[in-house]
Amino acid sequence: MMLSLFALYIGAVVLAWLLTSKRPEHRPVALLLSLGLAVEIVQLALEVGVLAPLRTSLGVATPWTGWAEVAGLAAKAVWMTWPAALAGTVLVAFGRKPWLAFVAWACALAAFAVIHPIAGDGSEARALVAVEVLFVAISAGVLVAWYRKPSQPMNSAQFALTMIVATELVSLLGAWRVGLFAQWPVSQVLYLVLFGVLILTQGRFLWNSPQPSA
Numbered sequence: 001m002m003l004s005l006f007a008l009y010i011g012a013v014v015l016a017w018l019l020t021s022k023r024p025e026h027r028p029v030a031l032l033l034s035l036g037l038a039v040e041i042v043q044l045a046l047e048v049g050v051l052a053p054l055r056t057s058l059g060v061a062t063p064w065t066g067w068a069e070v071a072g073l074a075a076k077a078v079w080m081t082w083p084a085a086l087a088g089t090v091l092v093a094f095g096r097k098p099w100l101a102f103v104a105w106a107c108a109l110a111a112f113a114v115i116h117p118i119a120g121d122g123s124e125a126r127a128l129v130a131v132e133v134l135f136v137a138i139s140a141g142v143l144v145a146w147y148r149k150p151s152q153p154m155n156s157a158q159f160a161l162t163m164i165v166a167t168e169l170v171s172l173l174g175a176w177r178v179g180l181f182a183q184w185p186v187s188q189v190l191y192l193v194l195f196g197v198l199i200l201t202q203g204r205f206l207w208n209s210p211q212p213s214a
Contacts, residue, residue, distance in 0.1 A: 002188075005192055006040075010196040011195070012195045014197075015198075015202040016034075018031050019202050019205055022205075022206060022210070023156050025155045025157050027157075028089045029089065029156070032089040033198075039078060039082050046078065061118070061119070064170060076109065076128070082133075083131065083136065084101050084102070086136075087100070087101040087136075087138040088102065090139040090165065091142055100138060104138065108131045133172060136165065139165045140165055140169065143161075143162060146158075163197060164194065167194040171192060
C-alpha cells in the first residue's frame with residue numbers, strides 16, 4: 001500500500017506543478033504537496049535511521065534525555081510541518097496572512113520541549129493528535145468563514161485544499177477515537193482516495209485551462 005500511496009502522491013505533485021503553469025493561483029497547492037512529500041521522506045529516514053534504534057536502546061516508557069531528546073523533538077518538528085503548512089496554505093489561498101500557522105507551529109514545538117510527553121503512557125500520541133486538531137481547526141475555520149459569505153466560484157487551489165482539509169478531518173475522527181497510530185492503515189486508504197481524486201480534479205482543471213494564444 002505504501003508504494004501505491006507514494007506513486008499517487010508523486011502523480012498529484014507533478015500534476016499540481018503542471019497546473020500551476022496554466023493557473024498561477026494553484027502554486028500554493030503545488031508547494032504544499034511538494035513539501036508534504038519531502039516531509040514523508042524525511043520522516044521515513046528519521047524513523048529508520050534514528051528513532052527506531054533509539055526505541056530499541058532506550059525504550060518508550062521513560063522520557064529521553066540529551067541527544068535522544070533533541071532527536072525526538074526534531075522528529076516532532078518535522079511531523080508538525082505538514083499540518084502547519086496546510087493551515088498556512090489555506091490561509092494564503094483564501095486571502096489571509098499565514099502568520100497564525102507559523103506561530104502555532106512554534107508554540108506547539110515549545111510545548112513539546114517543556115512538557116516532554118512520553119510515548120509509553122500514550123501522552124505523546126494524545127499531544128500529537130491535539131496539535132493536528134489545532135491546525136485542522138484553523139484550516140476548517142477559514143473554509144467555513146469563506147463559505148458563509150458571498151464569494152466567487154472556487155479556483156483550483158481552493159477546491160484542492162477543501163478536499164485535503166476534509167480528508168484530514170475524517171482521519172482525525174478515527175485518530176480521536178482509536179489513537180493516532182492505531183488507525184494509520186485506515187488513514188492510508190483515505191490518503192489513497194485523496195491523491196487519486198486530486199489527480200483527477202487537477203487533471204480536469206488542467207484540461208479545461210485556457211490554451212496560450214498563438
